[in-house]
Amino acid sequence: MATRLRLLDDAAWVSVNDERAVGTSEVWPVADSFCSCALAWLVVEAYVDVGADGRQVEARAHGHCVSCGEAGTTAWLPVGRVTDDGFSDVTGVRRSRQGSPASACCGEP
Amino acid sequence: MPTDVERWKDEIYGNDIREHLFRFAEEGWDAIPDDEHDEWFERFKWWGLYHQRKGQESYFMMRIGTPNGVLEPGQLRTVAEVADEFARGPVDNPEFGAAYCDWTTRQSIQLHWIKLEDVPDIFEKLEANGLTTQQACGDSWRNIVGCPVAGKDTHEHVDAWPVAEELHETFKGNDEHSNLPRKWKVSVTGCDQGCGQGDINDLAFEPAEKHGEIGFNVRIGGGLARKEPRFARDVDIWVPEEKATDVAAAATRLFDDHGDREDRYNARIKYLVDEWGAEKVRRVLQEDYTDWDLESAGDDLRDQYTYNAGGDEHGDHVGVHEQPDGNYYVGLNVLVGRQGVDDVFELADLADEYGSGEVRLTQRQNVIVTDVPEDDLDDFLAEDLLEDYSPDPHPFMRGSIACTGTEYCSLSIVETKNRQVRYARWLKQNVDVPEGVTDFHIHLSGCTASCAQPQIADVSLRGMKTRKDGDPVEALDVGLGGGLGENPQFADWVEMRVPADEVPGYIQNLLAVYEDQRRDGETFREFIARHDEADLQGLAEPEETSYEDPYMHNTKMTWYPYADEDDMDASPAPTDGDGETISADD
Incomplete structure (x- = not known):
C-alpha cells in the first residue's frame, strides 16, 4: 500500500499516513555542505518537500545553522522510515544521498 | 497540479462540512477514517475547529469569531459556560487553571481541549445566543476586526x-x-x-x-x-x-x-x-x-493616527474613557489575553451590574466593559476583579502579548503564554521603567505565522531554537522598533537565537541603554529609529539573570508541556467523548 505523504500546518509537519510524524523546531546535526561548519546544527523552520524511497521518508527542510547563522534549504535528508509497526523517525547525524527520492510529494501547508 | 487542500475543498467545503462534522460527532472520533484525517481536519477549520498538536489527538481548539470584538449582553456568559463545561483537558495549566478563555489579537475567542463529540451541543448553545464559529478559520472571510469601541x-x-x-x-x-x-x-x-x-x-x-x-x-x-x-x-x-x-x-x-x-x-x-x-x-x-x-x-x-504610533499615544483601549453619550468604557488589561473561566463569569456579572452587559475584545488581547454610568464608575473600579485585570496596569503587564504557542499549536516552535507571563512578572519586579514610558509592548509569537503580531511591537519576540551548553534549547529572535501610526514600521530583527532564559536580561540591558542614551523627549521607537542596523545589533547584550525558565527543553516534543509526565508516550490522547483513552487495539 502506498505511503501517504504531505506537508501540514504551514509546512510545520511532515504527515505520514495522515499522522503528524516529523515536526519543525528540532535541531539536527547535518553532515553535509549546508554551511561552512564541519557539522551544521540545523534548526528546522519549515519543510519544503517530502518524498519516499521505498520505506525511507526523506524531506528537504528550510532552516539555518545555529552555529554560524547560514540559512537555506537542505538537500534531501532522511527523516524516518515506515515500518510494519508505523513510522520511526531518524535520530543522530543526517546525511543526504545523491538524487531525489523516487516519489516526491508536493508541499502542502 | 491542484494541491491536496484545493482538491479536498473542491469535494466538500464551506457550509456543507457541517453535516459531516455532526455525523462524526454522533459516531465518535473513531468514525473519521484513518486515511482521511488530514482532509477532514483541514475542512473542520472552516467551522472554527483546529485539531490540536501531536500528542493531543482528538482534541480541538475552537475559535469563536466576534465581529469587531463585540460581545452583546449575555454572550460573554455563554462563552464562559461553554468553556466551563466543554474546554477542560486532562491536565491543568499551572498559571490559568483547568478552563480558560483566550482573547486573540483578531478580536476572537479561542477555547481548547474541545472534543469532537461535544461540538453539536456547543454549536447549539452558541448559536442560540447569536454566536458562531463559522469561518473563524479556513480559506474564507475571517472575523472582521476594527476599532473595538x-x-x-x-x-x-x-x-x-x-x-x-x-x-x-x-x-x-x-x-x-x-x-x-x-x-x-x-x-x-x-x-x-x-x-x-x-x-x-x-x-x-x-x-x-x-x-x-x-x-x-x-x-x-x-x-x-x-x-x-x-x-x-x-x-x-x-x-x-x-x-x-x-x-x-x-x-x-x-x-x-x-x-x-x-x-x-x-x-x-x-x-x-x-x-x-x-x-x-x-x-x-x-x-x-x-x-x-x-x-x-x-x-x-x-x-x-496615534494608535501604536510610539509617542504620546493611544496604544490600546485600557483605562477609563468617556463615551459620546456621557457613559464610560473601561478597558481592562488581560495579561497575555488569557482569563480563567471563574474570572470570565465574574466579568460577565460586572458588565451586567455596572454597564449594559456588553463586553468588547481588543486587538491587544484585552477586554472592555462599555456603557458604565459616571455615577457607578468608582464602585466598578473598586471591584476585586480589577486588581487582576487592571485599567491602570504596570507598563510591562500592559504590553505583554503572546500567541498560543506549543501548549496547543502545531506551528509554534516554543512555549509562549506562560513564558510571557513569567517575563512580565520578572520585568515588573526587576527592571525600572524608563521615565515617561507608560506603554511598552513586548509581543511573543511562537513562529513566523505572527499571531501575536510581533513585528508591530516595541520588542518583538519570535520562536526559535539554539544550542546552549551543548544542548538544544528554546530561543527567541529579537526585533526592535515596530509600530503603526502615520508611518508604520516593521521591527528590525537585531538579535537572533537568544536563549529564552537570557531574553529578560536583554530587555533589562536594552532599557538601561535607552535610559542612558536617549535624547530629550525621545521615545523608545524614535530612539531605535535613530540607529542603523549595525548599531542596533550591538545595542544590548543577552544575559542570564535571576529569571528562571522552566520551558527551555523542547516543549513541542512533549504531549503537554505542563504535565508532570510530559513525554509524548504519556499522552492520554486520543480519547473518546468521555475523555477516556482510546486503545490502539480498539
Missing part, C-alpha cells in the same frame, strides 16, 4: 460598527465567497486614531473624506506571516459607507479568481499585490469586478 468613541469620524456588521452578515455563510484561495482578513476603522490596524489586513477600510462626505479609503494586501510582512497598499479608491460592501465583494471576487491556488505559500493577496502593483489591482477591480466608477482616494486621517 466603534460607536462609543469620541474620536470617531464614522461609526464603523454598522459597516463591520453588514460585512459580517453579508459574507458569513455566503456560498459565493466560501472557498477562497486562502484566508481573507478584513479591517474597518472609523476613528482618527487608526486602532483598526488596517495596515496589517488583506482588505482595509480607513476613514477618509471626499466631497465633504466621510467614507473609506481602501487598502489591500497587508499581512505579517512567513517572514514576509507587508503593509496594505493604497489602491487609490474611496467609497461612501453604503458602497463598502460592494467594493468588498468585488475585491473578494478578484482574490477568488486571481489568488494562487497552485501554491498555498504564495496564495495570500499580499503576493498578488506584490506581483501586480496597486495600480493594476485598481484597474482590474474597475474593469472586471465593478459596474460603477470607482472614485479616487479621499483625504485620509492617517497623519492623526
Whole structure:
C-alpha cells in the first residue's frame, strides 16, 4: 500500500499516513555542505518537500545553522522510515544521498 | 497540479462540512477514517475547529469569531459556560487553571481541549445566543476586526460598527465567497486614531473624506506571516459607507479568481499585490469586478493616527474613557489575553451590574466593559476583579502579548503564554521603567505565522531554537522598533537565537541603554529609529539573570508541556467523548 505523504500546518509537519510524524523546531546535526561548519546544527523552520524511497521518508527542510547563522534549504535528508509497526523517525547525524527520492510529494501547508 | 487542500475543498467545503462534522460527532472520533484525517481536519477549520498538536489527538481548539470584538449582553456568559463545561483537558495549566478563555489579537475567542463529540451541543448553545464559529478559520472571510469601541468613541469620524456588521452578515455563510484561495482578513476603522490596524489586513477600510462626505479609503494586501510582512497598499479608491460592501465583494471576487491556488505559500493577496502593483489591482477591480466608477482616494486621517504610533499615544483601549453619550468604557488589561473561566463569569456579572452587559475584545488581547454610568464608575473600579485585570496596569503587564504557542499549536516552535507571563512578572519586579514610558509592548509569537503580531511591537519576540551548553534549547529572535501610526514600521530583527532564559536580561540591558542614551523627549521607537542596523545589533547584550525558565527543553516534543509526565508516550490522547483513552487495539 502506498505511503501517504504531505506537508501540514504551514509546512510545520511532515504527515505520514495522515499522522503528524516529523515536526519543525528540532535541531539536527547535518553532515553535509549546508554551511561552512564541519557539522551544521540545523534548526528546522519549515519543510519544503517530502518524498519516499521505498520505506525511507526523506524531506528537504528550510532552516539555518545555529552555529554560524547560514540559512537555506537542505538537500534531501532522511527523516524516518515506515515500518510494519508505523513510522520511526531518524535520530543522530543526517546525511543526504545523491538524487531525489523516487516519489516526491508536493508541499502542502 | 491542484494541491491536496484545493482538491479536498473542491469535494466538500464551506457550509456543507457541517453535516459531516455532526455525523462524526454522533459516531465518535473513531468514525473519521484513518486515511482521511488530514482532509477532514483541514475542512473542520472552516467551522472554527483546529485539531490540536501531536500528542493531543482528538482534541480541538475552537475559535469563536466576534465581529469587531463585540460581545452583546449575555454572550460573554455563554462563552464562559461553554468553556466551563466543554474546554477542560486532562491536565491543568499551572498559571490559568483547568478552563480558560483566550482573547486573540483578531478580536476572537479561542477555547481548547474541545472534543469532537461535544461540538453539536456547543454549536447549539452558541448559536442560540447569536454566536458562531463559522469561518473563524479556513480559506474564507475571517472575523472582521476594527476599532473595538466603534460607536462609543469620541474620536470617531464614522461609526464603523454598522459597516463591520453588514460585512459580517453579508459574507458569513455566503456560498459565493466560501472557498477562497486562502484566508481573507478584513479591517474597518472609523476613528482618527487608526486602532483598526488596517495596515496589517488583506482588505482595509480607513476613514477618509471626499466631497465633504466621510467614507473609506481602501487598502489591500497587508499581512505579517512567513517572514514576509507587508503593509496594505493604497489602491487609490474611496467609497461612501453604503458602497463598502460592494467594493468588498468585488475585491473578494478578484482574490477568488486571481489568488494562487497552485501554491498555498504564495496564495495570500499580499503576493498578488506584490506581483501586480496597486495600480493594476485598481484597474482590474474597475474593469472586471465593478459596474460603477470607482472614485479616487479621499483625504485620509492617517497623519492623526496615534494608535501604536510610539509617542504620546493611544496604544490600546485600557483605562477609563468617556463615551459620546456621557457613559464610560473601561478597558481592562488581560495579561497575555488569557482569563480563567471563574474570572470570565465574574466579568460577565460586572458588565451586567455596572454597564449594559456588553463586553468588547481588543486587538491587544484585552477586554472592555462599555456603557458604565459616571455615577457607578468608582464602585466598578473598586471591584476585586480589577486588581487582576487592571485599567491602570504596570507598563510591562500592559504590553505583554503572546500567541498560543506549543501548549496547543502545531506551528509554534516554543512555549509562549506562560513564558510571557513569567517575563512580565520578572520585568515588573526587576527592571525600572524608563521615565515617561507608560506603554511598552513586548509581543511573543511562537513562529513566523505572527499571531501575536510581533513585528508591530516595541520588542518583538519570535520562536526559535539554539544550542546552549551543548544542548538544544528554546530561543527567541529579537526585533526592535515596530509600530503603526502615520508611518508604520516593521521591527528590525537585531538579535537572533537568544536563549529564552537570557531574553529578560536583554530587555533589562536594552532599557538601561535607552535610559542612558536617549535624547530629550525621545521615545523608545524614535530612539531605535535613530540607529542603523549595525548599531542596533550591538545595542544590548543577552544575559542570564535571576529569571528562571522552566520551558527551555523542547516543549513541542512533549504531549503537554505542563504535565508532570510530559513525554509524548504519556499522552492520554486520543480519547473518546468521555475523555477516556482510546486503545490502539480498539
